[in-house]
Amino acid sequence: MKHKFHDNFLPKLARSGCFQFKIAMFFLLFANLNLATSPDVYGQIASTASTTARVTGNSATANPRDLMYQDLAASASGLNKQNELLKKLVKTVGPSVAHIEAKKRQKSTVTNGSSANARRPVVVEEAGSGIVIEHSDNYYVITNYHVIESAGISDIRIEVNGRIYSPSRLVHDRQTDLSVIALSSKDLIPCRIGKSKTVEIGDFVVAIGSPFGLSHSVSYGIISALNRHDLDLGPQGVNYQDFMQTDAAINPGNSGGPLINLRGEIIGINTAIASNSGGNDGIGFSIPMDMVMRIVTDLIELGKVQRGFLGVSLDSNYTYEKATSMGLNVAYGAMVTRVTARSPAADAGLRVGDVILEFNGEKVKNDSLLVTNVSLMPINSIVPIKIFRRGEISLIDININNREAFSFNQ
Secondary structure: OOOOOOOOOOOOHHHOOOOOOOOOOOOOHHHHHHHHHOOHHHHHHHHHHHHHHHOOOOOOOOHHHHHHHHHHHHHHHHHHEEEHHHHHHHHHHHHHHEEEEEEEEEEEOOOOOOOHHOEEEEEEEEEEEEEEEEOOOOEEEEEEEEOOOOOOOHHEEEEOOOEEEEEOEEEEEEOOEEEEEEEEEHHHHOOOOHHHHHHHOOOOOEEOHHHHHOOOOEEEEEEEEEEEOOOOOOOOOOOOOOOOEEEEOOOOOOOOOOEOOOOOOOEEEEEEEEEOOOHHHHEEEEEHHHHHHHHHHHHHHHHOOOOOEOOEEEOOOOOHHHHHHOOOOOOOOOEEEEEOOHHHHHHHOOOOOOOEEEEEEEEEOOHHHHHHHHHHHOOOOEEEEEEEEEEEEEEEEOEEEEEEHHHOOO
C-alpha cells in the first residue's frame, strides 16, 4: 500500500466548483440526540403523547411511536455527554489551529517541444494546516515541510481565528518533515502541548485540519498503533520516523494539523496517510509531539537541528531466529555491525556483534527506532544502554555526541 503525504492541490478547484464534495455534518446525529434530551423537548414529547392518547379516546394507553421516541431520548443522554465534551474541545482548541495556503513553484512536467517552457516553473496552490505555539514570548506556527516546500515568505497565507497573517521567517527540517513559521503578531492564542509518551493504543483522539481546502474540519477516532516506521513517503522521504497511527479521518489538506487528546492537548502533527485511493482509508500517521517539540525548539533557537550520534551501524536484517542462534531468547534489540572510530560508541567500548537491548531505559524494538531515539537525545547527555555480548548482559553509560562533529556524509 502506498503511503502518501497529504498533498492538496485542490482548494482552488474546490472553490471554483470543479469538484463537488459531499460534506457530512459531523455532529448531526449527536445534535439531534442532544435536542431530544432537553427538558423542554421531553416535555413536548410527553405532551404530544398525552394529546395523541386523548385523540384516540384512550388516555391510559400512549401511542407506541411516542413511547419509542421517549425511550430513545432517555438512551441518548449518555451520548449527549460525549457530544458536549467534543464541542468544548473544538471550541477550546480551534482558535489555535491555522489554515495555511501556499503557492509552490515546481518544475514543469509538460513539454510542447520548447525547452524554455519545459524549464519554466509551475505554480501550484496547496492548502494545509498548522498549530500556534508560544516560545520565549514569540508566536510560531508548526506545520509539515511538504505543505510549504519551495514556497517563499510572500507565497504563504495563514489564517488563524478569523484573521490573516503573513510569515516573518521560515525554518525547516526536511528529515522529519517539519517547518516553523514565525509570526510577528502578539495577539495569537497558543495551543497546549501534551506528552505523546503517555499515549496508548485505544486512546480517543480528535483531528482538526483543512481537508481539500475546507478549513477547520473536525474528525475523531482512536490511536490504532504506535511506533510506525520505514514508511515510503515519496521522493523527499522522512529519514526519522516514529509515527502514531490513527483511524481519525485524515485527508489531503490535514497535513500539519493537530491530533488532540480529550484534554485538548496536542499530542501529534498529522503528516501522512496510507491510501489506495488518495483519500482517507482509515489509516493516518501523526508525528508524536515529544519529537516535534525537540525538533521545533532547535529550529527556533538555533535555526537548525542538532542530532544525537552514537557511532554504530546496525543489522537491518536482525531477526528472532538470529537472536536465538546467539543464545538470546528475546524478539527485540538491534545488533551492531560496525563501530565508528573515536565515536561515543567506541569510547564506551561497544563492539561488533553486540546486541543493544535497551536504550535510556526503554526496550529497543528495532534498528530504525533506535536511530530515531538516538537522534532526539540532547547533545552531551549520558545515556545508559543494556547490551548482550557472548551470553552475558551488561550495562554501559554512553555520552551522546553531536552528529555534525563527524566528517562522514550525513
